Amino acid sequence: xxxxxxxxxxxxxxxxxxxAEEGVISVPEMxxxxxxxxxxxxxxxxxxxxxxxxxxQREASxxxxxxxxxxxxxxxxxxxxxxxxPLGAAVRYRLxxxxxxIMAKDSDVNAEAxxxxx
Numbered sequence: 001x002x003x004x005x006x007x008x009x010x011x012x013x014x015x016x017x018x019x020a021e022e023g024v025i026s027v028p029e030m031x032x033x034x035x036x037x038x039x040x041x042x043x044x045x046x047x048x049x050x051x052x053x054x055x056x057q058r059e060a061s062x063x064x065x066x067x068x069x070x071x072x073x074x075x076x077x078x079x080x081x082x083x084x085x086p087l088g089a090a091v092r093y094r095l096x097x098x099x100x101x102i103m104a105k106d107s108d109v110n111a112e113a114x115x116x117x118x
Contacts, residue, residue: 009040012037013030016034052095081097082100
């Protein structure tokens, strides 16, 4: 049974935004809470736990739905909030950082749509 509505999740996001801006809760923490609540509202269950691991540029670009060349270009321009982790000659990224980035962008799009409808 789905006891939480998406409308409630959006309201909680608006309530938590000033708390994140003041530093009471961190932005990644807020994004994680909202991602779990959103998934709960849509699917009736919390997000499955994510195994912390490092991913390469190809995997990160696939998760973002862009080409590897475009990913490299955007990374050089500083478009991503997640940091690269040099590993010898290779570059890796924390999977959780990439997922948090995706979820935060999803929340930003939803917030912009909500304010546009007002």
